[in-house]
Amino acid sequence: MLFIATAVTIAALASVLVVYAAVTLFTVTGGNVTVLGVTTGTIEYSTSNTVDGPWNPTLSVSSGSWYAELVVSSGSTFKGSATVTWQLQSDASGTWTNDGSAVTTDVTLTGGTQTIYASANGLISLNQDWSQIDSTPTTYQIIAVVASA
DSSP, X not given: OHHHHHHHHHHHHHHHHHHHHHHOOOOOXXXXXXXXXXXXXXXXXXXXXXXXXXXXXXXXXXXXXXXXXXXXXXXXXOEEEEEEEEEEEEOTTSSXXXXXXXXXXXXXXXXXXXXXXXXXXXOGGGOOOGGGTOOOSSOEXXXXXXXXX
């Protein structure tokens, strides 16, 4: 009787282990999830490609060079590599349409106020002269899309 009770107990434990093994085959751990801090900014324009500008949110130019900068606000908390894609748009047809090729900037966001220029490295020395893309008399705007790299 003791033998039968022991055998039944062992069989019962074995079936529990088999059932458990059938339910949990493996465990997977996913990659990191990065929650980005809210980043906002303002695009400003100037006819003078100098840090002191003056830089303004609007610009009226009859001819000559003009430049753009993106001022990332102090509310930014994201730190790390990012890409800024700058696109010139014109309103010549009555609706905003892309004008010329986009300019891409690779930059490291610092998690605070920061000024980025429309150049490959984000520095002012190679800042894009937007009049070189189009100087037809009309209204223009620049769209800047900031994405984590």
